[in-house]
Amino acid sequence: MKRLTGAAVAAALLTPAAYAQEPEPRHAGRDAAAAPGFRAEVIGGFDTDGYENGVLYGGRIGYDFKVSRRFLLGVDGEYSDVTTEQKINFFGPGLTAEDGPEFYVGARATFVLSSRLRLHGSGGYSRTKEGFFFQSDPNPPPFGTIAAGRESFDGFRFGGGGQVLLGGGAFIGAEYRYSNYGGAFARDREQVVGSIGFRF
Numbered sequence: 001m002k003r004l005t006g007a008a009v010a011a012a013l014l015t016p017a018a019y020a021q022e023p024e025p026r027h028a029g030r031d032a033a034a035a036p037g038f039r040a041e042v043i044g045g046f047d048t049d050g051y052e053n054g055v056l057y058g059g060r061i062g063y064d065f066k067v068s069r070r071f072l073l074g075v076d077g078e079y080s081d082v083t084t085e086q087k088i089n090f091f092g093p094g095l096t097a098e099d100g101p102e103f104y105v106g107a108r109a110t111f112v113l114s115s116r117l118r119l120h121g122s123g124g125y126s127r128t129k130e131g132f133f134f135q136s137d138p139n140p141p142p143f144g145t146i147a148a149g150r151e152s153f154d155g156f157r158f159g160g161g162g163q164v165l166l167g168g169g170a171f172i173g174a175e176y177r178y179s180n181y182g183g184a185f186a187r188d189r190e191q192v193v194g195s196i197g198f199r200f
Helices: 002-021 028-033
Strands: 037-048 053-066 071-082 085-088 095-098 102-112 117-137 145-167 170-181 189-199
Touching: 037 071, 053 102, 053 189, 085 117, 095 145, 117 170, 145 189
Parallel strands: none
Antiparallel strands: 037 053, 037 189, 053 071, 071 102, 085 095, 095 117, 102 117, 117 145, 145 170, 170 189
């Protein structure tokens, strides 16, 4: 009887330890990296319109839908602004024409490489404001009256980059984006952006 009781106590003590040592499923980390849900990011980086350079800053929210164990499709919404601007200084005080802000809505495709690394590509609609100068009055000569203005332009953006998952839903990322706009005063934009975000 004592032997049976001792065996039962030993089994009860060893069972939790056995469960604790049981290995996780083979792809548990990668499956967690491919989990659907909301994400929010703070972004910042480098902006250029091909003539002037500046700093970009803003925020982005999105939602990812799981398609397979390694693949997600999502949507993005972003608001950003830039310090990029054009300046002229003829005679007297100079003029400054500021660019931005920019609104973006698009789609994102994400590929999960591992439990820590995800790659993504994106594309969608972008609307921005760009500064320009114009001759508001041809007199007095030789230049007349020059004024600064801003106009909104619609275009598209493509981009690609990656994210490193830090744990607890946090991540850091980096990406390259190219935007194209039509119009008399519009310029193409290129941006290299870093991000810090959280997945919910």
